[in-house]
Amino acid sequence: MLGKAPPDLSRKHFLIVEDYEGMRGILRDILGRAGATRIAFASSGQEAVAQLERHSYDVVLCDLHLGQGLNGQQVLEEARHRQLLPPHAVWLMVSAEKTAEMVAGTVESRPDDYLIKPITETLLFTRLARQMARKQALAPIEQAMRDREYLKALNLTEAQLANANPHAWDLKRLKADLALHTGNHAHAREVYQEALAQRDLPWAHLGLAKIHYLEGDFEEARQELEKVTRGNRAYLEAHDWLARSLDRLGDLDAAQNVLTRALTTSPRAPLRQGHLGEVAYKRGDLDTATRAFRRHVDLARQTPLKAPDPYLWLSRASLAKGDKEEALGILSELSRDLREDGTARLLARAMEIPVRFHTGEREQAARLAVELAGELKGQAPDLPAEALLDLAGPLMSLGEKGTAESLLTSLVGNHHDHPEYVERAKAVFAQAGLAAEGRDLVDRTTRAAVDIMNQGVKLAREGRLDEAINLTREARERMPNNPRLLLNHAYLLIAWMEKYGRDISTAMEARHCIEAARRLKPGDKRGGELLTKLELVGNDFTA
Amino acid sequence: MQAEDPKLDISTFLITSVHDMKNSMGVMMAYLQDALTERNSLPPATRDKTTQALYEAQRVTDHLLQLLALYKIDQEFYPFDPQDHPLADLAQEALARVMDLADLKGISLDCHCPDELYGWIDHELVFGVLVQALHNALRYAHGQVLLSLAGGDDGIRISVEDDGPGYPDFLLAQGDGRTRGISFETGSTGLGLYFAGVVAALHRNGQRAGRIRLVNGGTLGGGVFTLELP
Numbered sequence: 001m002l003g004k005a006p007p008d009l010s011r012k013h014f015l016i017v018e019d020y021e022g023m024r025g026i027l028r029d030i031l032g033r034a035g036a037t038r039i040a041f042a043s044s045g046q047e048a049v050a051q052l053e054r055h056s057y058d059v060v061l062c063d064l065h066l067g068q069g070l071n072g073q074q075v076l077e078e079a080r081h082r083q084l085l086p087p088h089a090v091w092l093m094v095s096a097e098k099t100a101e102m103v104a105g106t107v108e109s110r111p112d113d114y115l116i117k118p119i120t121e122t123l124l125f126t127r128l129a130r131q132m133a134r135k136q137a138l139a140p141i142e143q144a145m146r147d148r149e150y151l152k153a154l155n156l157t158e159a160q161l162a163n164a165n166p167h168a169w170d171l172k173r174l175k176a177d178l179a180l181h182t183g184n185h186a187h188a189r190e191v192y193q194e195a196l197a198q199r200d201l202p203w204a205h206l207g208l209a210k211i212h213y214l215e216g217d218f219e220e221a222r223q224e225l226e227k228v229t230r231g232n233r234a235y236l237e238a239h240d241w242l243a244r245s246l247d248r249l250g251d252l253d254a255a256q257n258v259l260t261r262a263l264t265t266s267p268r269a270p271l272r273q274g275h276l277g278e279v280a281y282k283r284g285d286l287d288t289a290t291r292a293f294r295r296h297v298d299l300a301r302q303t304p305l306k307a308p309d310p311y312l313w314l315s316r317a318s319l320a321k322g323d324k325e326e327a328l329g330i331l332s333e334l335s336r337d338l339r340e341d342g343t344a345r346l347l348a349r350a351m352e353i354p355v356r357f358h359t360g361e362r363e364q365a366a367r368l369a370v371e372l373a374g375e376l377k378g379q380a381p382d383l384p385a386e387a388l389l390d391l392a393g394p395l396m397s398l399g400e401k402g403t404a405e406s407l408l409t410s411l412v413g414n415h416h417d418h419p420e421y422v423e424r425a426k427a428v429f430a431q432a433g434l435a436a437e438g439r440d441l442v443d444r445t446t447r448a449a450v451d452i453m454n455q456g457v458k459l460a461r462e463g464r465l466d467e468a469i470n471l472t473r474e475a476r477e478r479m480p481n482n483p484r485l486l487l488n489h490a491y492l493l494i495a496w497m498e499k500y501g502r503d504i505s506t507a508m509e510a511r512h513c514i515e516a517a518r519r520l521k522p523g524d525k526r527g528g529e530l531l532t533k534l535e536l537v538g539n540d541f542t543a
Numbered sequence: 544m545q546a547e548d549p550k551l552d553i554s555t556f557l558i559t560s561v562h563d564m565k566n567s568m569g570v571m572m573a574y575l576q577d578a579l580t581e582r583n584s585l586p587p588a589t590r591d592k593t594t595q596a597l598y599e600a601q602r603v604t605d606h607l608l609q610l611l612a613l614y615k616i617d618q619e620f621y622p623f624d625p626q627d628h629p630l631a632d633l634a635q636e637a638l639a640r641v642m643d644l645a646d647l648k649g650i651s652l653d654c655h656c657p658d659e660l661y662g663w664i665d666h667e668l669v670f671g672v673l674v675q676a677l678h679n680a681l682r683y684a685h686g687q688v689l690l691s692l693a694g695g696d697d698g699i700r701i702s703v704e705d706d707g708p709g710y711p712d713f714l715l716a717q718g719d720g721r722t723r724g725i726s727f728e729t730g731s732t733g734l735g736l737y738f739a740g741v742v743a744a745l746h747r748n749g750q751r752a753g754r755i756r757l758v759n760g761g762t763l764g765g766g767v768f769t770l771e772l773p
Contacts, residue, residue, distance in 0.1 A: 122639030
């Protein structure tokens with residue numbers, strides 16, 4: 001049985017990412033013994049990303065530690081995020097030890113397999129053979145997911161599961177994730193429960209917990225997650241969901257503990273640092289908050305996750321701490337790091353207004369407020385809610401009532417069913433002694449949003465779909481970040497196609513709306529259901 | 544702002560040193576393996592001594608890895624990751640690690656494993672236990688070592704047998720290995736067995752946990768190490 005032949009690698013394209021020259025040679029020689037000739041090398045994370053951008057590889061062998069710069073984990077996440085790998089590609093992470101990120105991180109952060117040093121020929125060949133076969137079998141499903149044909153992916157998964165299959169557990173996990181993604185919670189729950197009946201699998205507990213969370217049962221989510229996190233802080237994604245659940249349950253102390261615990265295991269996780277920052281900020285623990293936001297900024301800077309939010313949070317938390325230099329300094333970093341992003345540049349300048357205002361530089365704040373009034377009004381619907389609230393109070397006090405009003409109108413328009421933001425918008429008016437005016441603006445804006453949606457439904461019911469679509473399309477201009485409106489608009493577009501036939505630009509508009517809504521409310525069930533409906537419109541296969 | 548108070552106790556130094564030693568051993572093993580690539584052109588005595596040195600280096604590395612894994616398990620951050628794994632691959636990988644040593648010692652190394660056998664294992668941990676058991680068997684065997692893997696309704700069974708003198712009584716009495724058997728006279732630190740016991744216990748299925756067994760006899764008449772996982 002020792003005579004198992006090495007896999008035939010002669011037609012495969014390899015990329016070896018390894019900073020140590022000696023190791024590059026060792027890996028190349030081993031691969032060469034199985035006939036591999038098409039082998040490219042990268043000696044740093046940045047170089048690897050550049051190679052992945054230019055070429056399509058079948059197998060990537062990547063060392064976790066790559067000296068300075070990006071590490072193997074970050075290269076993998078960027079490659080997954082930007083889809084730099086073909087669907088069948090195999091990613092093997094080479095490491096001196098098994099890390100929590102490789103095993104229990106999110107889908108994006110898990111390599112297909114990991115090889116613990118020392119690497120022997122046998123180890124490399126058994127893993128390569130197995131993973132190449134696995135990825136080859138799963139590639140059509142992966143392709144369907146990339147094409148956003150989730151029902152097709154689900155059907156392919158079921159078809160493979162119908163026969164005895166060496167990848168059965170991968171397929172089961174995939175099936176449940178796909179069902180969850182398309183809003184079919186009942187189906188997903190069934191798969192997770194079946195899996196748990198056979199084995200106590202952390203991912204199945206996590207799946208059940210996600211369903212509880214998405215359905216608003218935060219207490220049940222917490223209980224399910226603690227089955228995984230109790231006694232082991234290596235299950236990172238479970239810790240993230242547990243912190244989210246605790247946050248929603250109002251237990252901020254516990255949420256902060258959970259995040260701190262996960263960060264002890266895996267500190268180089270920008271989003272987790274950001275979540276810690278927000279929880280600590282809410283608790284008034286500003287030292288922890290500023291430290292965490294700083295790490296978020298620094299970790300995300302060189303990745304595709306780079307976005308204005310952590311910069312704004314760091315400025316906000318520094319201001320709350322009375323650290324004016326840092327509050328302003330981070331805004332210059334924002335305009336430098338995201339100079340190609342117009343909204344980010346505007347935010348970097350505008351957020352100077354609250355900093356100047358609260359540190360006694362009223363005149364400078366007022367000058368900026370006048371200077372930016374036009375741009376702020378124009379872009380208000382696209383600005384983040386917290387920033388709108390940061391700006392509205394100072395603008396009101398500085399006499400820029402018109403600008404403040406338009407910012408708050410956008411806030412309420414985008415979040416008409418979000419009680420916290422609505423209350424905070426009213427509070428800004430109350431602070432300025434204009435409580436009645438504030439109530440009036442909020443009522444008017446909320447009613448307008450609700451009216452449009454009701455009107456849309458009514459028109460659709462009467463068969464006047466075109467009118468309904470025009471109504472919601474026009475409203476979308478004013479409320480581009482209102483998830484309910486986006487989904488209603490998508491619903492109408494799909495209904496139109498069900499009646500008149502599939503149409504590419506209509507389908508794209510609908511998809512765009514659903515995806516925007518899901519970015520605002522990740523995992524939203526109705527969004528998933530609409531994705532399914534959209535896929536079915538004009539397609540001849542049945543689910 | 545208060546700087547975080549770094550807890551610098553002895554265990555911090557122990558762990559960082561273990562990491563450092565493990566890295567050095569890796570470099571050493573790479574040199575030794577390099578020296579052995581042209582094994583047939585080496586004088587036999589040099590070749591044998593180099594192989595023996597490589598074996599000792601591997602043994603130290605295995606121990607260091609076990610210490611690190613035990614530390615992580617104790618500190619609750621070992622990423623325990625049981626998967627339904629093809630056991631023929633596991634056997635092949637483990638045998639590859641000890642083949643040179645078996646050749647050197649003139650010991651024949653056999654393996655029984657059904658092709659389609661799968662088992663729920665954390666690969667790194669079970670691999671560690673298996674290589675350790677094989678090294679141990681090679682150390683005491685006269686001429687034969689047998690690795691066998693089998694499955695049943697209640698889980699999987701992995702056995703390593705040799706034709707040596709068998710385990711001493713004090714080890715047989717110890718049973719599951721988690722009661723420590725440090726013995727400076729025999730040179731046994733008890734680490735290997737303790738590690739095997741911890742790894743077995745981590746593997747659970749419902750109410751059942753894995754276990755290890757030591758007996759003498761078996762098909763080859765020497766020591767038999769068995770890892771049973773539910």
